Amino acid sequence: MSNLDAxxxxxxxxxxxxxxxxxxxxxxxVMELAEPFDMTQPAISRHLKVLEGAGLITRRxxxxxxxxxxxxxxxxxxxxxxxxxxKALSANYDRLDDVLAxxxxxx
Amino acid sequence: MSNLDAxxxxxxxxxxxxxxxxxxxxxxxVMELAEPFDMTQPAISRHLKVLEGAGLITRRxxxxxxxxxxxxxxxxxxxxxxxxxxKALSANYDRLDDVLAxxxxxx
DNA sequence: CAGTTATATAACTGTATCTTTATATAGCTG
DNA sequence: CAGCTATATAAAGATACAGTTATATAACTG
Numbered sequence: 055m056s057n058l059d060a061x062x063x064x065x066x067x068x069x070x071x072x073x074x075x076x077x078x079x080x081x082x083x084v085m086e087l088a089e090p091f092d093m094t095q096p097a098i099s100r101h102l103k104v105l106e107g108a109g110l111i112t113r114r115x116x117x118x119x120x121x122x123x124x125x126x127x128x129x130x131x132x133x134x135x136x137x138x139x140x141k142a143l144s145a146n147y148d149r150l151d152d153v154l155a156x157x158x159x160x161x
Numbered sequence: 162m163s164n165l166d167a168x169x170x171x172x173x174x175x176x177x178x179x180x181x182x183x184x185x186x187x188x189x190x191v192m193e194l195a196e197p198f199d200m201t202q203p204a205i206s207r208h209l210k211v212l213e214g215a216g217l218i219t220r221r222x223x224x225x226x227x228x229x230x231x232x233x234x235x236x237x238x239x240x241x242x243x244x245x246x247x248k249a250l251s252a253n254y255d256r257l258d259d260v261l262a263x264x265x266x267x268x
Numbered sequence: 269c270a271g272t273t274a275t276a277t278a279a280c281t282g283t284a285t286c287t288t289t290a291t292a293t294a295g296c297t298g
Numbered sequence: 299c300a301g302c303t304a305t306a307t308a309a310a311g312a313t314a315c316a317g318t319t320a321t322a323t324a325a326c327t328g
Contacts (some may be wrong), residue, residue, distance in 0.1 A: 059173055066170035078249030090232030097287055116297045118304045126250045143233045204317055225325040227273045
């Protein structure tokens with residue numbers, strides 16, 4: 055599984071995106087992350103494992119707690135890949151034949 | 162299923178990302194898209210349906226062909242969501258306590 | 269119109285994913 | 299050390315997904 059596979063499929067789950075949104079506010083432990091969800095702790099642990107595997111978060115050990123925080127690597131990787139699409143899209147936008155085709159398709 | 166769910170899970174598949182990469186070079190028909198893959202035509206048709214459902218491509222009718230092209234909507238949506246993470250990551254990077262914690266974690 | 273081409277849909281199979289309950293581990297605390 | 303807290307792992311079930319073959323549709327072509 056390529057790293058992009060792991061990253062995109064990690065982001066495909068709304069619970070995991072919500073966890074990331076929470077971590078955007080700052081570090082949090084597993085219990086803190088689990089609290090807003092109507093879901094058991096093991097389920098959250100698994101989601102965190104997926105996020106960590108994708109390089110979207112890191113965890114450190116602090117006694118019995120495992121505080122999580124956002125990691126930049128995966129986001130950079132996505133950005134890089136999306137860059138290819140963005141570039142193609144803006145290039146297409148500038149091409150006259152594409153614009154005309156789009157207009158025809160709209161009617 | 163939120164639109165982000167659809168978009169990210171569409172991108173989680175390497176075949177679909179390859180199809181998008183191909184479309185970044187310009188419009189292509191289903192057969193043209195299927196050709197490089199060791200996979201049957203129905204499988205590709207399905208992938209295209211997923212990409213269309215996610216708003217990543219559009220198709221027009223041209224006789225018996227259905228040429229596909231990239232669509233900007235989904236990419237914009239992703240960019241917007243990733244923006245939240247990017248912002249949080251750069252904010253964290255600037256915070257001294259986070260930097261120190263990261264250094265401690267490294268040892 | 270018959271045959272071929274381009275694409276879609278259906279039914280099915282195998283595998284992966286999300287969630288749960290039950291249990292294990294490891295640190296903290298009285 | 300007994301028991302509580304924070305987290306992880308395992309087994310199991312339900313649902314979703316990617317692929318296949320077989321078949322349908324609909325437009326071109328001679």
